[in-house]
Amino acid sequence: PQRSDEIAQKMINRLKPGNIFLLHDTICDNKAPETDFDREPMIQGLDQAISFLNSRIHFVTVPALLLAGKPVSNWPILHQP
Numbered sequence: 001p002q003r004s005d006e007i008a009q010k011m012i013n014r015l016k017p018g019n020i021f022l023l024h025d026t027i028c029d030n031k032a033p034e035t036d037f038d039r040e041p042m043i044q045g046l047d048q049a050i051s052f053l054n055s056r057i058h059f060v061t062v063p064a065l066l067l068a069g070k071p072v073s074n075w076p077i078l079h080q081p
Helices: 004-014 040-053 062-067
Strands: none
Touching: 004 040
């Protein structure tokens, strides 16, 4: 499992204008009960990243982002199970 500071740093390093971060706090495993997953590192990492970025970026809604220009599809695979 990743530490919260690693999660935050990855988000900060990959940030580019117009990015939308879609975060999943677990990888689904139908054999393991949901209680086996520790969501705390993701929650803490997100909080750390937002705290760091809050004075450096401007958060907008998706509709406001779409008004800024034509969407570009760029779907990198950042995690392979």
